[in-house]
Amino acid sequence: GNSVTQMEGPVTLSEEAFLTINCTYTATGYPSLFWYVQYPGEGLQLLLKATKADDKGSNKGFEATYRKETTSFHLEKGSVQVSDSAVYFCALSDAGGTSYGKLTFGQGTILTVHP
């Protein structure tokens, strides 16, 4: 079955530091890949997505590239802010016709950014 593995957290950084959160996946076919972010007390929000190999998703300074050869979708940001402190989830969606967008999530990575 499908699975998503994220780097172990929590991750603690100083403001303006470079961020990488690793994500690798196992899936059949060609899944769509997503990064979601969850702020305290809120639901998950889509951060970015990529639907085919070599696509780069980007939003709010965050980027991730769909790498089929390494089955990875690592999240990066060049300069983090305190407001980026949140939990980040990597997820994949089956490309199969009967899954209708069912997501497989990683375990989440807690990011804390200090001033």
Added chain:
Amino acid sequence: DARVTQTPRDKVTEMGQEVTMRCQPILGHNTVFWYRQTMMQGLELLAYFRNRAPLDDSGMPKDRFSAEMPDATLATLKIQPSEPRDSAVYFCASGTNSNQPQHFGDGTRLSIL
């Protein structure tokens, strides 16, 4: 912006009581998902619906949980009887197909005493 709406936002009740959680999906979204989030287990998919028909509820304890979609604008998740181990945040999400993201509500924070 269109949003998924969940009610109640918070619920505290005693063990053995019935709990009903409601979700209004985004208009036009025909797939609805119920998740449970805990510190120990993370995010778990409980059940999901497509065009109001249940597709998969294998993640749900069948003896006490039930999920329904009485109409296209309302999904419900019921627990009867509730137990302390059901304490968690329950999220509803809606979507359209596998290439489009799911949109999540803000969750129902459930505490069973």
